[in-house]
Amino acid sequence: MMRAKGKATFLDAMKETTSPVSPAAAKEALKEDEWEVRPGGMLVQKRDPDSDAPAGAPVPTVRLKVKFNGVSHEIYINSQASFGELKKMMSEKTGLHHEDQKVLYKGKEMDSKAFLDMSGVKDRSKLVLLEDPDAQAKRLIEQRRADKAHRASKSVSRISLDVDKLATKVSALEAIVRKGGKVVEADVVALTEALMTELVKLDAIAADGEVKAQRRLQVSTHARPN
Incomplete structure (x- = not known):
């Protein structure tokens, strides 16, 4: 079942x-x-x-020797742990990010998702840990992209607040006009220029994905003629 x-x-x-x-x-x-x-x-x-072993049976802990940069590290780990979990333990010992690691067992690179025991790893088995430059480069690129998107999103949000404040002033002027009152032309010009300045700032923000959609929404909302 x-x-x-x-x-x-x-x-x-x-x-x-x-x-x-x-x-x-x-x-x-x-x-x-x-x-x-x-x-x-x-x-x-x-x-x-x-x-699997019978329910409630203790899972044995194995002692492994993992060699990295000429230094052997002794690791005690659950025999049913995955290689990904082993990498995280090695990260604490070596300072190397777990996503930047390769683990070799009997000369073969092991998948992070695979289990130690199901891959033949036993007590006192020897493994080799290597740095993976390609994985490291990919992770750093992704991290920079995420940081850039985060900064862009914060910039869009900050500009959006400034634009909303200006929009409130515009609404106040429009209310005066609807009631038959008069507004100072200089005030209208100043508000228009301020709005255009904020829209230029929005346009200058390099953005992708959700941030790009957020920026487009702000531009379409506040650049629409009255």
């Missing part, structure tokens, strides 16, 4: 994906190892419930 439930969950996930999946591809995927999300949010191989 647990296997059937696992397959149903997988099919549900397949239906929610934005990429089209052919029936043949879905059938093939079901034959492969399935994945599960651990409480910490890490995606790992899904264990076969038929092969």
Whole structure:
């Protein structure tokens, strides 16, 4: 019954994906190892419930030797942990970000989602940790992109507040005109110039995605002629 439930969950996930999946591809995927999300949010191989130890049985801790830059580190870790969890432990010891690491076991690079015991790692096994320049470069680029988007979003929000203040003054002048009153032309000119200055600032912000949409909304709202 647990296997059937696992397959149903997988099919549900397949239906929610934005990429089209052919029936043949879905059938093939079901034959492969399935994945599960651990409480910490890490995606790992899904264990076969038929092969697990009896419920309540203690999970053994293994002692591993992980070599990095000529230095061997002794690690005590749950034998059913994933290589991703091992990388996070090594990050604390080496200072190397876990996403910038490669772990080799018997000369083969191990997937972060795979389990230690299911990959053959046992007590006193030896592994090698390497720095992954490509992964590091990709992570740093993504981080810079996220930081840039965050700064742009803050700039748009700040300008939006200034524009809203000016819009309130414009509304006040319009109310005077509707009641038959007169406004000083210099005030109208000053407000118009101030609004245009803020719109120029918005236009100067390089933005992508949601920030770009946020900027476009501000421009379309306040650049619309009355």
